[in-house]
Amino acid sequence: MPRHAGRLLGLLPILGLIGLWQIAVSAKLYPPVLLPSPAKVAGAFLQWGPMISANAGASVLRVLIGVSLAFAVAVPAGLLIGRYRGLDRLTDWSIQAFRSVPPISLIPLAMLFFGIGDTPAIVLIFVSALWPLLLNTIFGVGGIERTLLKVAASARASELLILRDIILPAALPSIFTGLRLAIGGGWLTVVTAEMIAVKSGLGYMILNAQMTFRTELIFAGIVVIGAIGLLADQSVRQLRARACRWQDGLTSSHG
Amino acid sequence: MSGFIECIGVGKTFEGKGGEGKTGRVEALRGINMRCAEGEFVCLLGRSGCGKSTLLQMIAGLERPTAGQIVVAGRELDGPSPSTSIVFQDHGLFPWMTVRAYVEFNLKARGVARVARRTRAEETLTMTSLSEFAGRYPHELSGGMRQRVGIARALTTRPQALLMDEPFGALDAQTRGHLQSELLSIWAVQRTTVLFVTHSIDEAMFLADRILVFTPRPGRLAADVTVALPRPRSPGTPAFAAVADGLRAALGSEGVAA
Ligand SMILES: Nc1ncnc2c1ncn2[C@@H]1O[C@H](COP(=O)(O)OP(=O)(O)O)[C@@H](O)[C@H]1O
Numbered sequence: 047m048p049r050h051a052g053r054l055l056g057l058l059p060i061l062g063l064i065g066l067w068q069i070a071v072s073a074k075l076y077p078p079v080l081l082p083s084p085a086k087v088a089g090a091f092l093q094w095g096p097m098i099s100a101n102a103g104a105s106v107l108r109v110l111i112g113v114s115l116a117f118a119v120a121v122p123a124g125l126l127i128g129r130y131r132g133l134d135r136l137t138d139w140s141i142q143a144f145r146s147v148p149p150i151s152l153i154p155l156a157m158l159f160f161g162i163g164d165t166p167a168i169v170l171i172f173v174s175a176l177w178p179l180l181l182n183t184i185f186g187v188g189g190i191e192r193t194l195l196k197v198a199a200s201a202r203a204s205e206l207l208i209l210r211d212i213i214l215p216a217a218l219p220s221i222f223t224g225l226r227l228a229i230g231g232g233w234l235t236v237v238t239a240e241m242i243a244v245k246s247g248l249g250y251m252i253l254n255a256q257m258t259f260r261t262e263l264i265f266a267g268i269v270v271i272g273a274i275g276l277l278a279d280q281s282v283r284q285l286r287a288r289a290c291r292w293q294d295g296l297t298s299s300h301g
Numbered sequence: 302m303s304g305f306i307e308c309i310g311v312g313k314t315f316e317g318k319g320g321e322g323k324t325g326r327v328e329a330l331r332g333i334n335m336r337c338a339e340g341e342f343v344c345l346l347g348r349s350g351c352g353k354s355t356l357l358q359m360i361a362g363l364e365r366p367t368a369g370q371i372v373v374a375g376r377e378l379d380g381p382s383p384s385t386s387i388v389f390q391d392h393g394l395f396p397w398m399t400v401r402a403y404v405e406f407n408l409k410a411r412g413v414a415r416v417a418r419r420t421r422a423e424e425t426l427t428m429t430s431l432s433e434f435a436g437r438y439p440h441e442l443s444g445g446m447r448q449r450v451g452i453a454r455a456l457t458t459r460p461q462a463l464l465m466d467e468p469f470g471a472l473d474a475q476t477r478g479h480l481q482s483e484l485l486s487i488w489a490v491q492r493t494t495v496l497f498v499t500h501s502i503d504e505a506m507f508l509a510d511r512i513l514v515f516t517p518r519p520g521r522l523a524a525d526v527t528v529a530l531p532r533p534r535s536p537g538t539p540a541f542a543a544v545a546d547g548l549r550a551a552l553g554s555e556g557v558a559a
């Protein structure tokens with residue numbers, strides 16, 4: 047089977063689900079006010095297109111900012127913690143303790159400290175993206191082949207060169223795993239945070255649609271959330287394949 | 302004559318890592334006295350576990366001796382010396398670096414400017430017949446090619462001594478034979494000192510001016526055999542067989558695979 051035809055197989059469950067949905071609608075499982083038909087939801091995209099895109103844009107922007115900030119902090123910190131045993135000892139317990147706190151449980155505090163708006167949402171995304179990035183970076187550094195470090199030591203390479211030319215690239219595949227998890231986690235967090243702490247974004251839109259009984263808009267919102275999640279994950283995978291091209295043949299093709 | 306590399310009463314004891322049960326101290330080496338003259342090709346021969354790698358890594362400055370001292374190029378060792386380069390059995394290529402970037406790495410670590418680095422790397426790549434592979438990544442190379450790259454990286458700084466830890470141990474016999482011959486021709490041109498670890502009598506016999514035989518538990522120097530045969534050497538001759546028999550005897554009753 048050609049490669050692309052194979053990939054399209056992934057659409058099958060989604061199409062199946064839409065089919066079941068239509069059957070449920072036709073069978074009048076729920077009144078149309080509660081369970082709109084696929085066609086009605088498609089109509090919602092036409093009717094509220096610009097409003098949906100504006101909210102989607104707001105959510106995406108928050109995730110981009112929050113995850114970028116987390117990346118900028120977690121990757122350098124992870125490289126250093128992975129490289130220096132003392133730092134690892136110093137931070138290990140704290141990391142394990144803090145990462146066990148669900149970001150959602152921080153919403154009340156975030157609102158007390160930062161009020162309502164972008165700031166609490168971005169802070170929460172930052173927190174939920176930080177741990178997977180940090181842990182995966184540390185893990186990536188730990189997995190480095192010892193001989194490579196000996197090569198560097200025998201070349202009398204500076205710590206900076208070792209971190210940049212050896213530790214960072216060695217950890218890169220693992221950092222990308224962390225990035226996928228971070229974006230996934232950030233995306234979950236943004237929608238939740240927007241239901242409570244912000245007055246824009248997909249989460250806010252969905253909650254608002256519930257209060258105004260526009261169920262088709264709720265469904266449209268969910269579809270957009272899923273689609274953007276898929277798109278983001280695919281983009282990171284592409285980026286990873288590009289940045290870690292040297293890994294070809296070292297690992298299995300699906301990952 | 303004082304040696305270019307000199308070990309004086311060198312010993313190494315690994316303190317077993319505390320924690321999980323075993324508090325095993327391992328005395329890997331005891332009382333090693335050896336010297337290796339400039340330009341000499343010396344093999345360290347012994348079966349696995351007798352401390353050959355440990356000694357080589359100490360001479361490379363990657364491990365510290367727990368007894369005695371090591372002198373390289375007239376200076377007592379305190380970390381890796383700029384006059385030596387080491388080659389590992391598992392070659393230590395960086396999967397993310399092309400052959401060219403890797404071969405330049407030791408120069409980069411010394412702060413050599415980009416252009417000078419490039420020029421010097423080209424020279425080394427030519428010498429090791431790697432020019433056409435300069436843009437490849439390690440996963441695109443065969444085992445023999447990878448080790449050639451490992452050697453090229455070690456050679457770019459024009460070290461006075463090349464330290465090699467079973468560099469051809471993981472290769473098939475034919476590739477190993479090729480690389481041994483190539484190493485000898487590089488050595489003949491560069492006149493670097495070579496300290497070469499092996500567990501193979503034949504390999505040591507093929508390469509070395511002098512063979513230091515190690516025995517285990519703790520690792521000790523059991524014999525120092527000069528191989529006065531002209532190169533290239535072939536295992537068929539009676540003279541070769543005589544030296545090999547001597548080595549086999551020195552290795553002890555448990556023997557070693559040839
Ligand atoms: N880092 C280490 N920690 C503890 N023991 C070690 C370490 N490195 C080597 N040893 C021990 O020292 C002995 C000599 O090892 P090695 O130098 O690798 O021998 P060879 O290279 O001759 O096979 C072995 O018993 C080995 O288990």
Ligand SMILES: [Mg+2]
Nearest residue numbers: 353354355467
């Ligand atoms: Mg060894």
